[in-house]
Amino acid sequence: MAVPMRSPWLRWTTIAPVVAVVTLAITWGLVLGTVPVIIVAVVLAAAVLAAVHHAEVVAHRVGEPFGSLVLAVAVTVIEVALIVTLMVSGGPKTASLARDTVFAAVMITANGIFGLSLLLGTLRRKTAVFNAEGTGSALATVGTLATLSLVLPTFTTSRRGPEFSPAQLGFAAIASLILYGVFVVTQTVRHRDFFLPVGEDGAVLDDAGGHSGRPSGPETAFSLVLLLVALIAVVGLAKVESPAIEAAVAALGFPQSFVGVVIALLVLLPETIAAANAARRDRVQVSLNLALGSAMASIGLTIPAIALASIWLSGPLVLGLDPTQIVLLVITVVIGGFTIVPGRATRLQACVHLVLLAAFVFLAASP
Structure with missing residues (x-):
């Protein structure tokens, strides 16, 4: 006797984003007590897991590197909207909010997700294998974007303090959009094979990842909608x-x-869990696409949005990093380059990046 298939509306991955959005609508703007805070935290965790599930459904349908691009851009667009909203409503006290958020995202992705992916990738075999050409170009773009948008404001002289003049901010915004746009075209059209998983012999693997039963078009569209709903709930909660x-x-x-x-x-x-799942399946390249793609999108989309929002924002816009942050950024890019060049990495390189993340978190807590 055939077992009836459960309706997609009754799955927890469908219910969790809906419950999360309802919870967000109920709690937004309220001062919560201890019990509501715990409940919101549980709902937030469920929304994160649901977002990961739906991101993987979409990725399975569209293949790499489109799958990792969808999740990275979706998270970043919603994150940018939150930053702009907070800056518009927060006044001068949020002058450094964009800088702090973007730099944190870069350090978490380029060291935390990057290192975790390499560590999990070395559990099944001695080395984690990836495509050095694609990953190297991604890191170079992240380094350039971070320097143009976060390092140069510390040294320019048109404005006092770590700020850009309007003309400099406009240039940084346009340059960020151009670099990000060119990279996306390179990743998805011109040199797509640079960003696909590779085997031990360096041969590009099938981007379907060996999984059978690709989701149908309607199922993928359904998951894409729920992914966006879940991500909105995650950021809002x-x-x-x-x-x-x-x-x-x-x-x-x-x-x-x-x-x-x-x-x-x-x-x-959501991106961390998705990257970890890919690395455990021996698809380290997908994990690194997520890590560096998220760092790149965080800068390449946030700075233009902030530049546009600065038209009506009051107060200063602090973008320049302090000396400690610049040192951490430089070390991250340099060590990342040494890690990527061979096209394979060991647990040592993974631990180096995770220690850099730990240093960032420690110094953020104890500057």
Whole structure:
């Protein structure tokens, strides 16, 4: 006797994003007690897991590198919307919000997700194998974007402090959009094979990853909608949880800027889990696409959005990194280059990147 198939509307991966959005609508703008904060945290975790599931459905349908691009861009667009909204409503106290959020996202992705992917990729075999050409070009683009948008404002002289003049901000925004657009075309059209998983012999593997039963068009569209709903809920609920996070940060004696690091960690959870799942399936290239693609999208989309929003934003816009942050960024790019050049990495390189992430988090908590 055939077992009746369960309706897609009754699956937890469908219910969780809907419940998360309803929870967001109910709790937005409220001061929550201990029990509601715990409930929101549970709903947030469910929304993260649902987002990962639907991202993998979409990725399975469209193949690589489109799959990782969908998740990276979706998360970043929603994150940018949140940053702009907070800056518009927060006034001068949010002058460095864009810088802190973008830098945290770069360090978390380029060291945390990157290192975790390499570590998980070396569990099944001695080395994690990836395409050095594609990954190297991604890291070079991330380094250039970060330098143009976050390092140069510290050294320019048109404005006092780590700020761009309007003309400089406009140039950085246009350059960021051009670089990001060219990279996307390179990744998806001109040199797509540079971003596909490779085997031990360096041969490009089938981007379907050996999985059977590709999702149908309607099923993929359904998952894409639910992915966007889940990501909106994740970012929104992270903001709802921020007062509790702020209280915990203050109780620990950490600087207020550390709240941005915690929220960035929450917002990037879907990409982290998706990258970890890909690495466990021996598809390290997919994980690295997610890591560096997210870092690139975070800069390449945030800076133009902030430049546009600066037309009506009041107060200064602080983009320049401080010396400690610049040192961490330089080390990340240099060490990342040494890791990528051979096209394979060991657990040592993975641990180096994870230690760099730990250094960033520690110094953010204890500057």
